[in-house]
Amino acid sequence: MRVQKHIPVQQAVENVRSGDTIMVGGFGLVGSPLTLIDALTHRDVTDLTIISNNVGETGKGLGILLQQGKLKKAIGSYFTSNREVAQWYNEGKLELELLPQGTFAEAIRAGGAGIGGFYTKTAVGTELAAGKETREIEGETYLLEKPLKADVAFVRAEKADTKGNLVYYKTARNFNPVMASAASYVVAEVDDIVNEGELDPEAIATPHLFVDALVQSRYVLTKEGVVDRGR
Amino acid sequence: MRVQKHIPVQQAVENVRSGDTIMVGGFGLVGSPLTLIDALTHRDVTDLTIISNNVGETGKGLGILLQQGKLKKAIGSYFTSNREVAQWYNEGKLELELLPQGTFAEAIRAGGAGIGGFYTKTAVGTELAAGKETREIEGETYLLEKPLKADVAFVRAEKADTKGNLVYYKTARNFNPVMASAASYVVAEVDDIVNEGELDPEAIATPHLFVDALVQSRYVLTKEGVVDRGR
Amino acid sequence: MAGKEAIAKRAAEDLEPFSIINLGIGVPTLVANYLDKDSYYLHTENGMLGVTSVEEVEVDPLLVNAGKLPVGEAVGASYFHSADSFAMIRGGHVDVAILGALQVDAAGRVANWAVPGKDIIGVGGAMDLLVGAKKIMITTNHVSKDGSPKIVDACTYPVTSTRKADVIITDLAVFRWIDDGYVLTELRGEATLQEIAEKTTAAYRVSEELAAKGDPT
Amino acid sequence: MAGKEAIAKRAAEDLEPFSIINLGIGVPTLVANYLDKDSYYLHTENGMLGVTSVEEVEVDPLLVNAGKLPVGEAVGASYFHSADSFAMIRGGHVDVAILGALQVDAAGRVANWAVPGKDIIGVGGAMDLLVGAKKIMITTNHVSKDGSPKIVDACTYPVTSTRKADVIITDLAVFRWIDDGYVLTELRGEATLQEIAEKTTAAYRVSEELAAKGDPT
Numbered sequence: 001m002r003v004q005k006h007i008p009v010q011q012a013v014e015n016v017r018s019g020d021t022i023m024v025g026g027f028g029l030v031g032s033p034l035t036l037i038d039a040l041t042h043r044d045v046t047d048l049t050i051i052s053n054n055v056g057e058t059g060k061g062l063g064i065l066l067q068q069g070k071l072k073k074a075i076g077s078y079f080t081s082n083r084e085v086a087q088w089y090n091e092g093k094l095e096l097e098l099l100p101q102g103t104f105a106e107a108i109r110a111g112g113a114g115i116g117g118f119y120t121k122t123a124v125g126t127e128l129a130a131g132k133e134t135r136e137i138e139g140e141t142y143l144l145e146k147p148l149k150a151d152v153a154f155v156r157a158e159k160a161d162t163k164g165n166l167v168y169y170k171t172a173r174n175f176n177p178v179m180a181s182a183a184s185y186v187v188a189e190v191d192d193i194v195n196e197g198e199l200d201p202e203a204i205a206t207p208h209l210f211v212d213a214l215v216q217s218r219y220v221l222t223k224e225g226v227v228d229r230g231r
Numbered sequence: 232m233r234v235q236k237h238i239p240v241q242q243a244v245e246n247v248r249s250g251d252t253i254m255v256g257g258f259g260l261v262g263s264p265l266t267l268i269d270a271l272t273h274r275d276v277t278d279l280t281i282i283s284n285n286v287g288e289t290g291k292g293l294g295i296l297l298q299q300g301k302l303k304k305a306i307g308s309y310f311t312s313n314r315e316v317a318q319w320y321n322e323g324k325l326e327l328e329l330l331p332q333g334t335f336a337e338a339i340r341a342g343g344a345g346i347g348g349f350y351t352k353t354a355v356g357t358e359l360a361a362g363k364e365t366r367e368i369e370g371e372t373y374l375l376e377k378p379l380k381a382d383v384a385f386v387r388a389e390k391a392d393t394k395g396n397l398v399y400y401k402t403a404r405n406f407n408p409v410m411a412s413a414a415s416y417v418v419a420e421v422d423d424i425v426n427e428g429e430l431d432p433e434a435i436a437t438p439h440l441f442v443d444a445l446v447q448s449r450y451v452l453t454k455e456g457v458v459d460r461g462r
Numbered sequence: 463m464a465g466k467e468a469i470a471k472r473a474a475e476d477l478e479p480f481s482i483i484n485l486g487i488g489v490p491t492l493v494a495n496y497l498d499k500d501s502y503y504l505h506t507e508n509g510m511l512g513v514t515s516v517e518e519v520e521v522d523p524l525l526v527n528a529g530k531l532p533v534g535e536a537v538g539a540s541y542f543h544s545a546d547s548f549a550m551i552r553g554g555h556v557d558v559a560i561l562g563a564l565q566v567d568a569a570g571r572v573a574n575w576a577v578p579g580k581d582i583i584g585v586g587g588a589m590d591l592l593v594g595a596k597k598i599m600i601t602t603n604h605v606s607k608d609g610s611p612k613i614v615d616a617c618t619y620p621v622t623s624t625r626k627a628d629v630i631i632t633d634l635a636v637f638r639w640i641d642d643g644y645v646l647t648e649l650r651g652e653a654t655l656q657e658i659a660e661k662t663t664a665a666y667r668v669s670e671e672l673a674a675k676g677d678p679t
Numbered sequence: 680m681a682g683k684e685a686i687a688k689r690a691a692e693d694l695e696p697f698s699i700i701n702l703g704i705g706v707p708t709l710v711a712n713y714l715d716k717d718s719y720y721l722h723t724e725n726g727m728l729g730v731t732s733v734e735e736v737e738v739d740p741l742l743v744n745a746g747k748l749p750v751g752e753a754v755g756a757s758y759f760h761s762a763d764s765f766a767m768i769r770g771g772h773v774d775v776a777i778l779g780a781l782q783v784d785a786a787g788r789v790a791n792w793a794v795p796g797k798d799i800i801g802v803g804g805a806m807d808l809l810v811g812a813k814k815i816m817i818t819t820n821h822v823s824k825d826g827s828p829k830i831v832d833a834c835t836y837p838v839t840s841t842r843k844a845d846v847i848i849t850d851l852a853v854f855r856w857i858d859d860g861y862v863l864t865e866l867r868g869e870a871t872l873q874e875i876a877e878k879t880t881a882a883y884r885v886s887e888e889l890a891a892k893g894d895p896t
Contacts, residue, residue: 003480027725027761028747030740053761080801081747089798096800099725102765102807106346109762114552114594115337116366116373119347121810122769125841127793128802135347142347163538167433170758172741174726181553196538202398203434204540205760207511209482209555210504221740229771234504234697258544259530261523282630284544312530320581327583332507333590340545345811352593353552353671358576359585362572367792394755401541402508403524408543412770427755435757436543440699440772442722452523457715 005164005208009215011040012187016152019072020045023108023153023179024052024062026061027069032061033156033189034219034226040154041065045073051108051150053101060226075126076145077101100128103145105178112149112181112210117146153183156217157206160190161197164211165204170227173205180210186203187213191220236395236439240446243418244270247383250303251276254294254339254384254385255283255409259312262403263292264387264420265450265457266417271385272296278303282339282381284332284406285312291457297325306379308332315419331359336409341378343441348377384414387448388437392428395442396435404436411441418444422451465633469601471496472650473560473631476599481557482511484591486574487529489601490560490626499536505556507587509547511541528587551587552594559595561588563602563627565617568664570626570639572600573619582620592623604661611663613637613644634658637666645669654678682850686818688713689867690777690848693816698774699728701808703791704746706818707777716753722773724804726764731755745804768804769811776812778805780819780844782834785881787843787856789817790836799837809840821849821878828880830854830861851875854883862886871895 013036016022026032036055041064048065053076056062063082065071071088073095079085088094099107100122110118119142123129133144155176158169166188168176180186188211219226244267247253256423258261268287272295279296284307286291294313296302302319304326310316319325330338331353341349350373354360364375389400397419401409411417419442450457464491474486476494477483484505485491494504494515504513506527513527516534527533542550549557565573572592576582592598606612613630630637636648644666646658654677655668683706690715694700701722702708711721711732721730723744730744733751744750761769767773782790789809793799809815823829830847849852852879853865861883863875871894872885 027743030743030747078801078803083519086798086800089800098800098802100802100806101761101804102769102811105761105765106344106769109549110349112555113337113549114352114554116350116352116368116371118341118349120769121345121347121790122807123840124810126806126839127799127837128806137347140347161538165538165540168758168760169433170739170742170752171723171725171727171744173758173760175761178762181549181555199538200431200434201512201535201539202400202436202541203431205433206541207542207550208538209505209511209550223738223740258526261508261526261530291479309584309586313816317581317583320583329583329585331543331585331589332587333552333594336544337552340766343772344766345771351552353590354623356591357622358582358591358620359590378470391757396755399543401522401525401535402506402510402527404543405509405543406544409545412766412772430755432729432752432756433758437759438754438759438767440722440728440767454521455522455855 001117006193006214007210009035009039011045012036012215014212015069015185016040016043016045018045019047020151021049021051023150023183024050025155025174025176025179026052027171027174028054029057029061029221029226031156031174031176033154034061035217036154036187036215037061037065037190038219040066045068048074049075051075051148053077053104055085056082058082073097075099077104098128105175107145107148108175108178108182111149112178114170117144119143120145127191148182150183151185152177153186154189155180155186156189158190159192159194159199160188160214161194161199163196164197164208164214165199166206166211167199168205177206180206185212186210187215189215189217236442237424240270241445242265243267243446244274245458246416247271247274247276249276250278251382252282253443254282254381254412254414256386256405256407257283258402258405259285260288260292260452260457262387262405262407264385265292266448267385267418267420267439267446268292268296269450276338277301280304280306282306282379284308284335286310286316287313289313306330310337328396329359329401336406338376338407339406339413342380343409346378348375350374351376379413381414382416384410384417385420386411386417387420389421390423390430391419391424391445392425392430394427395439395445396430397437397442398430398434399436408437411437416443417441418446420446420448422448465603466492469631469633472598473601476629476631477502477558480623482549482555484556484559484595489560490562491529491531493560505550507547510539511542512536548590551590552592554596556595558597558599558602559591560599561591563600563612564619565612566600566627566630567614567617570644571617571621571624572627573617573621575598575622576620578619588622592625598627599629599631600627601631604634611661613662613664615663622641634661635642643667646672681708682820686848686850690816690818693846693848694719694775698773701768701773701776701812703776703778703805704765705779707779708744708746708748708775722767724764724768726759726761727756729753765807768807771811771813773812775814775816776808777816777818778808780817780829781836782829782831783817783844783847784831784834785860788834788838788841789844790834790838792839793837796837805839808878809842816846816848817844818848821851830879832880832882851878860884863889
């Protein structure tokens with residue numbers, strides 16, 4: 001008997017339901033699970049809430065889901081990289097929740113770590129503090145921020161072993177490890193699946209207990225842009 | 232011009248002043264900076280507050296500082312491993328602050344991460360919640376816990392490169408990485424100092440920006456107990 | 463098989479393959495001896511996933527479990543720092559925590575960290591595990607050394623958490639929390655319903671199956 | 680040397696060797712071109728310490744800075760996830776953050792993330808850096824494209840933080856926060872005290888040295 005975590009990408013996205021909240025790793029397209037996103041564009045789901053630093057780029061990555069009208073809301077820190085986000089927002093077809101990038105990352109970590117809320121000085125006295133509770137701690141003002149959690153997380157790593165342990169590649173790591181900790185169902189898209197024991201136990205950034213399924217990447221970011229390398 | 236982080240252990244402990252709060256890594260003696268602790272036993276300092284999971288063992292590691300009467304207070308999660316701690320506490324010669332181990336670790340991380348406080352369900356409804364503020368979050372009760380910070384942190388790693396990047400060894404990692412992030416002056420005791428570029432950039436657990444000084448380990452934990460391997 | 467070993471073996475039988483398990487100090491540690499190391503993933507809160515038992519000759523003083531006992535490393539193991547380790551626990555990523563207990567009460571509360579009148583100077587990870595693990599399994603002798611019941615109406619020892627234990631496995635019985643209280647679901651060894659009733663001060667129900675069978679008369 | 684390059688070069692001269700520096704998008708990114716890569720440690724909030732510039736031929740699409748521009752890897756570099764990266768920033772482990780600005784006001788507040796009337800849809804790491812870095816250095820043109828002052832009495836654009844900027848380096852001048860306000864400490868290029876006075880609406884003091892020298896008459 002074995003747990004087989006490696007599954008077809010179509011099977012992985014079958015777990016997404018309309019109305020779900022989905023975390024999607026990546027800083028722009030760097031470290032973004034492009035193959036999972038592509039598969040999701042072929043699913044008939046709507047009203048998704050996306051927790052991701054950006055909504056991809058115009059017509060790329062998560063930007064395709066936006067164009068398809070599948071998104072109800074986006075929670076992130078920098079939507080400027082996709083000009084269409086503002087347009088959908090202004091037309092009342094997309095809700096936005098903007099957080100400072102550090103607060104965004106910390107809120108996801110908190111969601112995965114069972115932390116009910118945390119106090120940060122970031123954004124105190126700015127428009128992004130509107131409606132948020134403040135508290136004086138040792139003479140300084142802090143904001144209370146809430147954890148972020150999701151139904152599904154789609155992350156991207158460089159390699160997995162068959163148990164589901166993950167290692168990342170350079171700045172493609174970004175939000176992926178924290179997102180892998182903060183969702184009920186976690187799928188990691190990886191470029192390579194190696195045998196267990198082939199990853200250095202000291203260098204595993206995401207232990208396998210966080211990972212429910214693995215899919216093989218098909219779309220990769222190259223110097224020339226997103227390339228379909230087939231499968 | 233170079234920053235020379237590698238210094239003699241005597242110089243490293245010169246930065247400790249009476250009344251200081253010192254974080255000391257290790258789970259019992261595993262991953263404990265025994266060489267730095269030894270050097271501290273030769274300093275004439277008093278009224279130290281030690282933030283460490285344990286106060287070493289009886290007459291070993293931090294247990295020596297206790298016997299020397301240098302400690303005013305200990306903050307940790309499991310003092311039972313040194314029977315003398317209870318004795319000093321009962322005689323009114325040592326203050327204790329006991330935290331659940333997860334809250335202890337998280338409080339140190341918070342201290343290093345600029346978090347002003349965090350909410351956890353751990354210890355709710357127990358004697359360790361006495362005097363702590365509670366808050367209902369989505370129908371559940373949480374405790375507010377404060378960050379821990381220190382004047383000095385003594386940590387132990389397996390290897391450092393000359394820049395001060397650290398990697399750890401198996402379960403000797405424990406509290407060391409978070410403590411390295413939460414003190415004004417951080418000294419890492421290491422078994423080996425290698426050239427920069429020799430550590431895998433993906434496997435560095437403590438980036439060099441956290442580390443002020445490196446010292447070569449002299450006392451090591453072996454199957455036969457603590458051994459002086461000279462220098 | 464000694465009582466403790468028998469409890470550990472029964473606990474092991476209760477675990478789902480491929481689950482993530484954290485073993486407390488004492489009897490729970492023995493559970494590892496009854497688990498196929500390729501089918502169960504042992505987490506230890508001092509920073510490791512993939513704990514195995516270890517032969518004396520292979521002992522590494524820097525590779526220990528939460529009880530500071532030497533352990534081995536499974537293929538596919540990983541290491542992480544204490545804050546990350548407890549993030550796993552508190553965040554609900556550990557499937558089962560197996561813990562010892564001084565007392566468990568009818569409300570499911572566990573007392574396993576402090577004795578009244580003695581100095582409260584150690585808690586370790588017990589409170590975090592009780593709050594965070596998806597399932598709590600208590601392994602304990604049914605009564606304490608002086609013969610007094612450990613499964614009681616209300617804990618007289620300081621509780622470790624207000625969260626209830628899901629399963630209690632003793633040398634005499636198995637109790638499972640069902641709906642709003644414990645149900646005696648299994649008698650172990652030569653134990654009888656009568657004996658459990660005498661040695662348990664907590665209110666509990668008896669499963670239909672056990673009740674139907676009754677005690678030998 | 681173009682204005683932006685000159686500002687970046689001046690900013691580089693203001694940095695202590697071996698400090699940990701985070702470079703914002705725009706002019707700050709150019710500062711890297713004037714730093715010896717062995718003596719300065721560049722942090723980027725998307726998860727890397729040890730950023731260098733990169734030759735076109737060595738571009739790696741998965742190795743970028745916070746502006747999503749390709750960068751290189753210094754010897755002794757390290758990678759970490761975003762929560763750890765911002766823990767470094769918020770926790771005070773970055774010595775200097777060099778940021779651009781739409782406005783800086785007499786209270787030292789920086790506005791650099793949103794323009795009134797335009798959609799507020801991006802903030803990135805600016806607020807975290809302004810709160811967390813030990814020292815804030817602003818690099819900016821002295822006036823905006825339409826000629827209006829950027830160093831103003833009170834920001835009319837939404838502020839990024841209430842924490843003051845320590846140094847402002849423009850194409851015309853250097854201001855340093857000393858005690859309770861900005862002091863003009865340096866004129867750059869052909870700039871005169873008169874010109875700075877005309878192009879700055881924030882109240883500021885003039886350093887004794889500059890005041891003593893006066894403008895050419």
